[in-house]
Amino acid sequence: MRNLMVAGNWKMNGDSVMASTLIDDIVVGFKGYDSCELLICPPFPLLSLVANKIKGTSLLLGAQNLSEHKSGAYTGEISASMLEDMGCQYVIVGHSERRAIMRETNEMVAEKFHAAVNNGLIPILCVGETLEQKNQEQTTQIIEEQLKSVMGTNADSMTNAIIAYEPVWAIGTGLTATPEEAQHIHHFIRNTISSISQEIADKIQILYGGSVNGDNAKGLFSMPDIDGGLIGGASLTARDFLSIAKATNK
Numbered sequence: 001m002r003n004l005m006v007a008g009n010w011k012m013n014g015d016s017v018m019a020s021t022l023i024d025d026i027v028v029g030f031k032g033y034d035s036c037e038l039l040i041c042p043p044f045p046l047l048s049l050v051a052n053k054i055k056g057t058s059l060l061l062g063a064q065n066l067s068e069h070k071s072g073a074y075t076g077e078i079s080a081s082m083l084e085d086m087g088c089q090y091v092i093v094g095h096s097e098r099r100a101i102m103r104e105t106n107e108m109v110a111e112k113f114h115a116a117v118n119n120g121l122i123p124i125l126c127v128g129e130t131l132e133q134k135n136q137e138q139t140t141q142i143i144e145e146q147l148k149s150v151m152g153t154n155a156d157s158m159t160n161a162i163i164a165y166e167p168v169w170a171i172g173t174g175l176t177a178t179p180e181e182a183q184h185i186h187h188f189i190r191n192t193i194s195s196i197s198q199e200i201a202d203k204i205q206i207l208y209g210g211s212v213n214g215d216n217a218k219g220l221f222s223m224p225d226i227d228g229g230l231i232g233g234a235s236l237t238a239r240d241f242l243s244i245a246k247a248t249n250k
């Protein structure tokens with residue numbers, strides 16, 4: 001059985017006052033629950049504040065991006081070892097906002113993914129199609145390309161990784177894939193991995209992301225290949241985030 005995970009991607013939101021209150025409320029509200037792993041991915045400047053606040057709790061810490069480089073003259077960049085040093089265990093790579101706005105290619109995403117793995121961080125690899133690609137029925141082709149450019153012909157790097165299926169048309173739009181639509185793609189992703197390694201395919205957590213909220217979470221999480229969610233907007237309010245976490249009680 002795979003553990004379920006609910007991960008909060010705060011994106012570029014919050015300050016120290018907001019983060020302190022939000023984390024305190026989440027820690028208190030999550031006490032006594034163990035139906036999922038709960039991961040918080042705040043922006044870089046709030047990582048150490050959140051790391052201190054969750055010390056001694058079951059909450060996990062992740063970053064939203066990392067540099068593909070180890071160290072050196074890369075002004076403004078942050079390396080995997082710096083994230084580890086700040087207490088991160090996870091890092092999101094290839095989020096569609098970075099692919100679209102920061103022009104991250106599949107090759108760059110692959111380099112970041114491997115930089116994370118090589119430093120003992122667990123990457124959360126985001127894949128997903130745009131509305132245009134969906135309408136042109138290119139969804140599985142796009143996702144296969146995104147996956148294979150990272151995985152190559154050897155799935156070993158996926159041993160300690162997580163996948164997040166995030167249809168771009170569902171992110172921040174209020175539109176969500178139906179549980180059946182999402183399950184279909186999650187199953188496709190697991191199958192693609194199983195063509196290389198059945199063991200890793202059975203074990204890897206595949207999260208769904210895109211306008212998940214307290215009302216639609218339970219339907220999504222009840223699907224056999226959906227192992228939790230990557231949550232944007234609703235992770236910024238303790239009540240909403242906790243209601244999604246509690247929806248993992250299958």
Ligand code: PGA
Pocket residue numbers: 009166170171172173209210211212230231232233234
């Ligand atoms: P959303 O964002 O929940 O606000 O749609 C999800 C994400 O971008 O990870």
